[in-house]
Amino acid sequence: MRIARYVPYLVGAAVAATFPLFSGAYLEQVAGATLIYLTLALSWDMLLRSGQLGFGTAGFFGLGSYAAVLLFLNVGVQPFVSIIFGGIVAGVVALLLGLAVLRLRGMYFAITTLALAGIFAVVLRNFPSLTGGAEGKMLPSCIFSGDTANVYWLILVVAVMTIVISEVFERTRIHVALTSIRNDERVAKSSGVNVFKYLVFVFAVTSAIQGIAGGVYAHVFGFVSPEGSFSANFLLLPLAMALLGGIHSTWGPVIGALVLGALSEYLKLQIPYGHLLVYGAIIVVVILFLPQGLSGAARAWRGRSHAARGAR
Amino acid sequence: MAVLRTESLERRFGGLVAVHDLTFELAENEILGIIGPNGAGKTTAINVISGLYMPTTGRIFLGEDEITYAPPHVRCHMGIGRTFQLVHPLVDLTARENIMVGALFGRNQRLRQARKTAEEIAAKLDLEGIDRSVSDLTVLEIKKLEIGRALASNPKVLFLDEVMAGLNSDETKAALDAVRRIRDQGVAICVVEHVMSVIRDLTDRVVVLDGGTIIAEGPYSKVSADPRVIAAYLGEEE
């Protein structure tokens, strides 16, 4: 019976790993984009598990993009190295920012992170000789010369890595620490949890993940720009995905990403302009009516049907 | 040497002086009672000693170490444990995980060790079914959980903030025995209570707070007859 539990995961992993073998370039692109958003949604949720609401995903994503591209163009390292560098830069900036800002939580932290995308964009724009200013920078070629299958596998690796890190956060002492901080900081503090250290740590790690996603994206599309790399899409979609799928878990954001990733393609064809409105509406509706998301609703429904079966 | 000592502790909130000139000692294996009318500053005193508030002036010593400005999690590592008056179970964790917080972070145990420690402590407190979610626990079980979490961090000093409230006579008797067993394991205990029979039966010594400062000190028999204490408030004998 134990093996039966793992079957869905194994099937899912098999499908994911072999996806390019039975799909064309268009589907691979959609899947790739979905997996990028999945990475962002999951990393956002990981911070949320500590009780902190961060709006910085687009900011660190763009920062990672620029860091990767600038290192690649100016120092000539391998694309993979530059992507890791993008993650490191994002992580370090988050670390420094977190040390400064995480002593005040709640709306102060939320709004500070909300401002990040704009601030990073402005700062980068102010060094046009290095960053290309408002025009941004183009890469001589895209990674893998644009081969969508290889691109897909690269993004898949990043997504899987993020899922693994998220599970580590769920199954080790980190889970107990973050949940205790989220539920009641005073109790956590009085029980020996170094709250500040954990918050800064989680903020830095999740921002680094977002930076890596940004680095990958930059190499896949071959350019960075203040408008494009810091687009609000990279904040709006991940949040909608995580909320819809169910926060505070690994598989909630994954499900949300898969559902909305597929949906977004459909929406883009139906409502070319302003289809993003749907995501804003999803956020509002989920907060008001479905705070546990789809996975939470499924869990509740399963619990209720179990209880009913037991009563019989 | 006293296991816990405070010197002229004071805590102000703007113009309000919640605690002032608080000087007392807690000896090893002692059970000290802290009583006083509502608003006397008992919980504030615990908050200052456990580190949730920093004192405005004064000093705090745990054994030989001064902990006056140490952050709360460090004080927990060094041996201060406490419960909260309004019980705050961590709702998204199971009962076992609640206790494990103290073991993992107060005592720095590994995950597997902490799981076992939580079992042991729950057994000592007669708490069963610890893999249940917190929402399935009764009020009494949640109280035991609070104490268990504080115990899990292996404290030298344990503050129990009004844990006896709302217990019937059987439960109170069991609780008194449990507290004495904890003391026998080498933990000095500070009990804040309103239930005077508990103070009478449990404590070696009592400190009376009123208006943020100590107005009387000594064994219960002496303190309960002190006219100043009676004047401060009429304690209820159950």
Next chain:
Amino acid sequence: MRLLRRLRRGQVLLLLVSLGVLVLMMLWKPYALIEGLQRGGLYALIALPMALILGVVGIINLAHGEFMMLGAYFAYWLGVYTGLDPLVAMIPALVAFALLGAATYLLTIRRALKAPELNQLLLTFGVAMVGAEFANLMWTSQPLKPHLSYVYSSMTLGKLRFGAYAFVYTVSAIVLLVLLSLFLRRTRLGRAALAVGQNPRGAKLVGIDINRTYLAIFSLSIALVGAIGAMFLTRNSVFPSAGSPYTMKSFCLIALAGIGNLPSVVWGGFGLGIAEALVLSFRGYGGWADVVFFAVLVAVILGRSYRRQTA
């Protein structure tokens, strides 16, 4: 305000510092001072309604700037179809946005009142995104602005020749501050709002209808923001993402002033405006003006958390 008494000493200090800055700027960079007071006036103006709901009833509204943006669009299209001047359009804007605010409150915010702050933040963020994307859907991202001749009027003072129109923001900010202070202290609704903000349960016990108070204050705030959007349009183009910088700068000012302190929000607004204008006045560093508020915000957070550490 209850903080007014304690601020006496701090206020005198603030007044002296402000006077010093004023004199310094007049001698060194007078145009930056003028530009700063005009910009700052707009910042102060738009921050006041946010300070009202945040300080008085504790609701954080991340859609604040988006309502201003929608107010600007409202005034623009009203002008296109009826020829109404945006400044005159402020009046229908007040009404329209009071209704919009009430609807938003009743449909969304009321349900999240008892929920943790995180829910309010996410909810109003969602509303902000809906607002911005709605504007994008309806009117694309092209900036729009009516051509008004009076905004180019200029004035000459001694050696200085400058645009005088934008002082309307500065004056309006001060007028709004006075009106809001009077409202909060002299009217029934205002005092009820203060009571609810300080102690919702106590207010309910004395018979104040909390929900109606929240609804009224929220609608008032959005009505003001919509009208300010119309005023905003006279000198700035509107596009879907025009509002979000103002949400963040308003919050920065409120963080600086302290929640509940309306006069300091206005001072802070002028200060921010002057600081930005100062940065803009240095050739080649103009791009850094938009970072000033962020630096201020981080500094305020550092300062406040340091004070809390030693407290």
